[in-house]
Amino acid sequence: VLPDLGAPLPPADVYLLAVPDAAVAPVLAAVAWPAGALVAHLAGALPLSVFEAQPEVRGGVLYPLQTFSAGRAVAWAAVPLCVEAADAGALNMLLALARSLSADVRPLASADRLRLHVAAVFANNFTNHLLGVADALLAEAGLPAALLAPLVRETVDKALATGSPFAVQTGPAARRDAPTLGAHQAALAAHPAWLGIYNQLTASIQAQLPPVPGLAGA
């Protein structure tokens, strides 16, 4: 149930559409925007073209690359803000707004913003899910989730410090350690979906490895 979106809006330099991705187009269409209003959405995966159906507004994007959760404060000054707009005046206005919030502001076109958003899903949503799987497997062994904290922190520190996570990959997949991979697969027999993830990520790690010396061209 939406509030009365047809009511007149107070005047503003910028209107920020902080709504779920799927609500951006319906809300855009439902609001009685002042003519020429600068309206920006905050979505990583929505192109600037979402504004084309509303020619009465000047469209823009202000995408914060961070995960937000109730009860957790965010250090805005370090949050990368990606900005896009249909005209130069709107872009400058959004850049100024972004720079008042963060030290890391960059213009970014829709297609590259989508690539960044996909990358963020791998680095954020999928990493969180893997930590959940690890936590569930620990619980089956009666072990506390906190046991993994030093390992996870060192892995993330190392990957971010080197700037090249593929180059610092460790583990049985990277070692081509077939007996250990087999023992792990057997240990996951009760969890076929997680076994599928195990096999797919193992194959993807091995696809990134340099060729085995002596097998080049074979």
Next chain:
Amino acid sequence: VLPDLGAPLPPADVYLLAVPDAAVAPVLAAVAWPAGALVAHLAGALPLSVFEAQPEVRGGVLYPLQTFSAGRAVAWAAVPLCVEAADAGALNMLLALARSLSADVRPLASADRLRLHVAAVFANNFTNHLLGVADALLAEAGLPAALLAPLVRETVDKALATGSPFAVQTGPAARRDAPTLGAHQAALAAHPAWLGIYNQLTASIQAQLPPVPGLAGA
């Protein structure tokens, strides 16, 4: 090429086998152990039974739950050490050795140690690989890897702080945001292996979600 493993060993309270998993059994068989020597391997996935072929030694395990890399110092006092041995005397000796290194020492039987090792692969090796995929996708958009650092750190901090990563899952999969998932899948068309990972992890995230209200039992 191995050194002369058949040469007599100097006497020691404990011999630690810091060799790759696949080398533990061959090295165990090749060394001329003093009768009754206490020998411990450091592998997460190798059972204590690997010592059964060498009845002349007392077998044990000292498994450090951490990732090690050349040039990176490890804070040993915070590294969980999992200990196992075939007899009580050997276990007490290994526990004392472990406690001299770390504040987090626990006895752990082979089957649970294997579960812990699998969990560590999800939390460590697979997370590192996902960060590598994210880094590669950023590079395609001409964006620096460092852009993801605040996001990754917040995600890991949140997952570890809550102790329940599944409960704090965010993103388009968790939101059941079909248009965004479709846009991401299209953006990954040039990378079929990573698209496969995307689809499998998306399905696994959605399998963890609570049922949609109103669809229960449908």
